[in-house]
Amino acid sequence: MAKKTKPVVSGSSYADSLDDKKKHARKIARGLARLFPEPECALIHDSPFQLLVATILSAQCTDERVNATTPTLFKKYPTAAKLAASKQDDVEKIVYPLGFFRAKATNIRKMAQALMDDHEGEVPKTLKELVALPGVGRKTANVVLGTAFDIPSGVVVDTHVKRICNLFGLTTSKNPEIIERDLMEVLPKKEWIAFSHRVILHGRATCVARKPRCRECALLKICPRIGLKPLDQ
CATH class of the missing domain: 1.10.340.30 (Hypothetical protein; domain 2)
Structure with missing residues (x-):
């Protein structure tokens, strides 16, 4: 028998317990890692x-x-x-x-x-x-x-991370400090640095602010799309 998976439902909570949230966060992190295996900071610098x-x-x-x-x-x-x-x-x-x-x-x-x-x-x-x-x-x-x-002191929360992590169902807050706390709670510490870079890259490539290209998104099956209208069937 095929293993049942939770459906992607826009506007609803994807994970209830902390353990569920951690599992969901790890799925998102793995999916982003496949899309952006070697993320780099967008700001050019030499020191x-x-x-x-x-x-x-x-x-x-x-x-x-x-x-x-x-x-x-x-x-x-x-x-x-x-x-x-x-x-x-x-x-x-x-x-x-x-x-x-x-x-x-x-x-x-x-x-x-x-x-x-x-x-x-x-x-x-x-x-x-x-x-x-x-x-x-x-x-x-x-x-x-x-x-x-390379010191994981926390999770960087910019406008992309704030918006997309709400869509992912990893936080329900608009406050950067609370969002960071929520992400630190559900993500393994080893993911803290790269996760933000990957979310930012994802926000520029596919999950754009004005009109997320959900149908083209490799993470669609695991993204609950919180707050977005359901995709047309």
Whole structure:
């Protein structure tokens, strides 16, 4: 007799118990791993410092725009020492295309100065030390620790992860901190770093925000599509 599987039902809860949620999360993680076996961070960088700067600049801005801007910034200020010694107006002119340019210029300059004052110009490797830096929140710290140092401090929750993990039924929250907590509870720690990269890639390739291409999605059979209208039969 064929093994029965739970049906994909839009708008309903896919998994009830914590064990069910963990099993479902692992299925999703395995499916994403098959689609994106070697995910990489979309932000172009050559050092942990450059990744930290790029991640701060990526707030409310596309990675593509950041990648178009940072080569000029990093050529002039490749290290914390160089950026800490920079002039505000000069940095503002470079990061102007990224929006909120005054605040972003201020944040990365203050962050660079804090690295010089407290960490000998090097990016620290603990969550506590990173979030103490100007302009650095938990999301930014998780990106840097996971991507630059391979340290799974948490799960990065950006707009793609927030939206798609709700569709997956892995969380019911819109709050990034709660979403991260939910994902950390159901995903094995070894998946925390790559999972976010894969969800982001999936969001760009297939599960696009305006109109998810569900019929083309390799994960359709295991995605409950929470909140979406049922597919036409």
